[in-house]
Amino acid sequence: MAFEFKLPDIGEGIVEGEIVRWLVKAGEKLDEDQPMVEIMTDKATVEISSPVAGAVSHCFGDAGDMVQVGGTLVVIDTGGEVAPAEEAPVSPDDSASVIVPPVPTEPAPPRSGDPVLATPAIRRLAREMEVDLSQVSGTGPGGRVSREDLERFQKEPVSEREDEGMLPYRGIRRRIGERMVQSVITAPHFTYVEEIDVTELVQLREQCRKSSDFEGVRLTYLPFIMKALVIGFKEYPLLNSTLNQEAEVIEFKQDCNIGIAAQTPDGLLVPVVKNVDGRNIQELALEIARLSEAAQKGQIQLEDLQGGTFTITSLGAMGGIMATPIINFPEVAILGVHKIVQRPVVRSGEIVIREMMNLSLSQDHRVVDGAIGAQFIQFIKPHLESPESLIH
Numbered sequence: 422m423a424f425e426f427k428l429p430d431i432g433e434g435i436v437e438g439e440i441v442r443w444l445v446k447a448g449e450k451l452d453e454d455q456p457m458v459e460i461m462t463d464k465a466t467v468e469i470s471s472p473v474a475g476a477v478s479h480c481f482g483d484a485g486d487m488v489q490v491g492g493t494l495v496v497i498d499t500g501g502e503v504a505p506a507e508e509a510p511v512s513p514d515d516s517a518s519v520i521v522p523p524v525p526t527e528p529a530p531p532r533s534g535d536p537v538l539a540t541p542a543i544r545r546l547a548r549e550m551e552v553d554l555s556q557v558s559g560t561g562p563g564g565r566v567s568r569e570d571l572e573r574f575q576k577e578p579v580s581e582r583e584d585e586g587m588l589p590y591r592g593i594r595r596r597i598g599e600r601m602v603q604s605v606i607t608a609p610h611f612t613y614v615e616e617i618d619v620t621e622l623v624q625l626r627e628q629c630r631k632s633s634d635f636e637g638v639r640l641t642y643l644p645f646i647m648k649a650l651v652i653g654f655k656e657y658p659l660l661n662s663t664l665n666q667e668a669e670v671i672e673f674k675q676d677c678n679i680g681i682a683a684q685t686p687d688g689l690l691v692p693v694v695k696n697v698d699g700r701n702i703q704e705l706a707l708e709i710a711r712l713s714e715a716a717q718k719g720q721i722q723l724e725d726l727q728g729g730t731f732t733i734t735s736l737g738a739m740g741g742i743m744a745t746p747i748i749n750f751p752e753v754a755i756l757g758v759h760k761i762v763q764r765p766v767v768r769s770g771e772i773v774i775r776e777m778m779n780l781s782l783s784q785d786h787r788v789v790d791g792a793i794g795a796q797f798i799q800f801i802k803p804h805l806e807s808p809e810s811l812i813h
Contacts, residue, residue, distance in 0.1 A: 548686035
């Protein structure tokens with residue numbers, strides 16, 4: 422019996438996905454729940470598993486191709502006789518349906534551009550080693566890439582590698598590009614930069630880290646910045662809004678869900694910390710750590726990438742002194758957080774050494790005027806410079 426597996430609905434509002442890579446090929450045996458293909462949507466990259474065991478008859482589409490929800494991905498031969506279509510007990514919501522006539526199960530002839538064969542563990546290792554699997558010759562069964570293949574590839578002279586100067590513009594890199602272009606074209610950006618004296622914040626963070634309440638908690642400065650933003654949103658709600666062009670209204674967000682832009686082996690992702698105003702510093706630190714770990718391991722869930730109302734981008738110690746961050750559309754603002762450095766400043770007529778940090782706030786000028794953006798930063802500045810109120 423042949424089953425036609427169709428791309429299921431894998432998230433709210435998702436109507437299509439891009440084939441990142443195939444994990445199986447025609448002629449291979451397939452176990453139930455075995456991953457078959459990686460599909461990337463606007464929100465995340467997910468593995469699609471087989472609902473049945475059998476043999477792969479045909480894979481539709483190559484890496485980089487787009488497939489619509491409900492579009493056929495794989496034909497699976499489960500063995501036995503073909504059941505007439507009208508007798509197939511398949512509900513309209515099923516992702517697998519019976520087809521007629523049967524599809525031959527002979528392996529398809531090899532062709533250039535075939536997806537790389539590798540287990541999820543090897544793919545994860547390749548990302549950690551920053552190795553492009555498409556450049557690696559696999560010596561395992563059917564050309565499958567092994568750990569030894571990866572290690573041998575890393576030792577090869579660069580001159581022996583093919584297409585060293587080429588990097589396919591597809592997958593998550595293409596999605597990032599599309600979203601950045603959409604944001605820049607749609608929203609007229611302007612950026613306001615201010616320096617913050619975070620000497621007391623540095624001291625408060627150290628006190629918290631030594632407290633038994635934060636034992637085992639990786640505490641960064643982000644939870645404190647998030648709490649300051651929440652205070653600012655109450656006074657300047659425009660910064661926590663979106664512009665609905667079709668309805669011609671600015672929609673103020675009741676929720677405060679702050680995304681944290683994170684560089685991962687799979688590219689730039691923005692996991693979202695939900696209900697920031699309802700969490701304390703410890704709870705925020707734990708949630709940030711959970712989301713960061715999931716993103717780095719490629720295990721982030723779709724719901725963790727949805728619902729953001731504002732975004733923070735930070736490179737930590739590599740954060741530089743300023744930037745012009747691109748807004749995470751359709752939000753109206755994004756905050757760039759830069760590295761903390763000791764700088765000489767004047768206090769009460771004397772030059773002293775203080776811990777200083779710059780903030781770069783990019784805003785959508787259709788919604789936020791320059792004066793409002795400046796007032797917002799000036800409003801949250803004293804909360805970061807005297808941060809005791811942030812932990813209560």
